[in-house]
Amino acid sequence: MSETHADERETYDPAALQAKWLPVWEALDPFRADDALVDAGEREKRYALTMFPYPSGDLHMGHAEVTALHDVLARYWWQRGYEVLNPIGWDSFGLPAENAAIKRDEHPATYTYANIETQAGSFRTYGLSFDWSRRLHTSDPEYYRWTQWLFLRFRERGLAYRKASPVNWCPNDQTVLANEQVVDGACERCGAVVTKRELTQWYFRVTEYAQRLLDDMTQLEGRWPERVLTLQRNWIGRSEGAHVDFDLHLADGTTRVVTVYTTRPDTLFGATFMVVAADAKLAAEVVAPEQADALAAYLEETRKASDIDRLATDRPKTGVPLGITVTNPVNGEQLDVWASDYVLADYGTGAVMGVPAHDQRDLDFAKAMGLPVRRVIDTGADDPAETFVATTGDGTYVSSGPLDGLSDKAAGIRTILERLEADGTGRGAVNFRLRDWLLSRQRFWGAPIPIVHCPDCGEVPVPDDQLPVVLPDLKGADLKPKGSSPLAAARDWVEVPCPACGGPGERDTDTMDTFVDSSWYYLRYCSPGFTDGAFDPADLKRWGPVDQYVGGVEHAVLHLLYSRFFTKVLHDMGLLDFTEPFTSLLNQGVVINQGKKMSKSLGNGVNLGEQLDEFGVDAVRLTLVFAGPPEDNIDWADVSPSGSLKFLARAWRLAGDVTSEPGTDPARGDVALRRVTHRTLHETEALLEGMRFNVVVARTMELVNATRKAIDSGCGPADPAVREAAEAVAVLLSLVAPYTAEEMWERLGHEPTVARAGWPAVDEALLVEESVTAVVQVQGKVKARLEVAPDVSEADLEAAALADPAVVAAIGDKSVRKVIVRAPKLVNLVVG
């Protein structure tokens, strides 16, 4: 026997299996999603999507993990009889390719498409169940034609517009960034400290959808990770408050109205000053002439301060007086107006009322400037004017006119709002932290913005039939960042006739943020090759929305928020019948090594290619899936690819040991083994639905162990139950280790492919145990175990428990006060 094993082990060669089966699968093409089968109602659809990769170099450990996890579910759905759409493509516009092109003096497409081919080859070897026929690249003109088309549709609806405003500027990448791409004051991509610039840029009006982006999260509750929902909620940042109008008295004797936004209108009687954002237009407009120089100097100072400095919480408050006053609408008091950088120009109205007693920031400012502090809510705490600790809790209103005596914040707010509304000086208001999405970039390798600027007609959209606006052929040095788009230098590309009047015009020279490309790619997969629009609504009716999306949490407020926005807009355009693109979301963990993120400087990187060479595709995939819950990080130092390889060889060997013929009826097989097989299949169904893939692997290992035991020391290799078990192992492994599973399937006498063999039917009768062990507890401590029938009645179980000698002894002379029976598993006796 051992000799046979040794010989067989010689032939378990992962590399040979890969070489053998890959071409067979390529020929069979078993994972092509068939529209017709879904339309005919023969199969129910499932849309499985993994976040498409960026083509930088070859695949790495992260790609291996996310796709291995994703593939388990996609393959399970196929086995369960669904028609599965599981497409793949590349997010192939972007800076790394452009930077590489500059370095190598070539076109970014050279680097991009070479990497795509490398990655595609690696994905194929990796044995993923992708439908390759729908492959797309966002940098293909056939793709970005529709990105441009969508931009124009958004613009028609007033959702894409151009405005001048201070924007985030990355001095290293020489381009503007969206708010979402600035992390802790630094560029999300390169880490350079972000500065501000006043520029005219294109925006998507995401803020118009803020409320719906918030409301529709109820659809995602329980299906998206809670922390992603929390992140998005915080990012959208809805707050309720009021707009309050103050009369502002200009130096020239005229008056204008300035509105502030506040969440605490009930503290209006405590306002002792007003602060305007130093960089807001308002400040420059209202400043008294004698203070204009001071404001300009201050502004210069704050511009130099980076966002990093601004973020420091202990940063002292600074500001300048504007030499003017406003009138508090509720009590007629004259308040000085200041300019400061602690007030943000682009939130609310860019102006706030200073209530130092009840807002710490205002209090810090008042302290720095020597401004009065007036308490209007007595919370029982010491007076903020003395402690310099603002009180923000509930208390009794004092010195607050109509509010005096009230002691409830909600009532205070309601009362003051009624008063303001009656006077016409204020009203309830809602504000969002979310800003519009700045989409233009001063870089080359992206989709050109399809607009022509005409001196006579202004912004003119490029007509649909002239799309795509194709990138000019620039390379190398032409792409060097110079603070304006490299496209601007391509004069013969820029200069075009105005599509409206035919006069001389110039193309917009910015390109779109690559997040625009990825905001709709999941729609294009459903309509590859469609030429009358970005996608065919009928295709989306069939496949949409995505049932399961798998990818990293780093996109929580970037890609995922933008995609939700796009979906809602397209829904409003009547092109989609759903409002949320991704029904269910899984954020996989990251692969680390020795407790730390892999990095070159630490030298702890694990090379995917080397792991695949050493252990084979299946063992690496199995290791990643088995390591732990999918959302947990995987420390490569904690896992054992060699252990995975050992297990796969063990499973594979089972198939060779089976001596019964294919098609043997398992009904006459060993019942004990059959029970294990069917219980395993039954349990793994629930585990797979719940994405507990690591436990699925553990259950499969148990089944392999049980089958091994049956062959060696149980019913023997000829028993039909052994065949049934080995075939179940092959199907289970087809989700994780496709090559090993395929080889097992062949050795068991079947035709490829095991991936489409179908999930074995579970025999309910085999899920019921012959007998179960019931425990009998006295005072919660186990005193006896009873073998009972699974369907034992509570009364019988109780009687059996009370008759057990060990139980009788444990009770002794005490009386039984209470009996808890949970048939068939437990009896607990409370005595005393």
Next chain:
RNA sequence: GCCCCCGUGUCCCAACCGGCAGAGGAAGCCGUCUUAAAAACGGCGUGGUGCGGGUUCGAGUCCCGCCGGGGGCACCA
């Protein structure tokens, strides 16, 4: 400063609604086979679930307070 998640054997991890704490793997040790080793096969698991309280007949699981780790937000008025 605020919010969220996690803490189970040497390590990675299981444990449905609260119901015998231990499924699976790694490492280690012992055995069978072997001249030997490897491989294969078989065997070996008191830590009571970070700490302290509480609820309950019964708590890893629920509640409260700590400690430790991870993540997010942070002048958003």
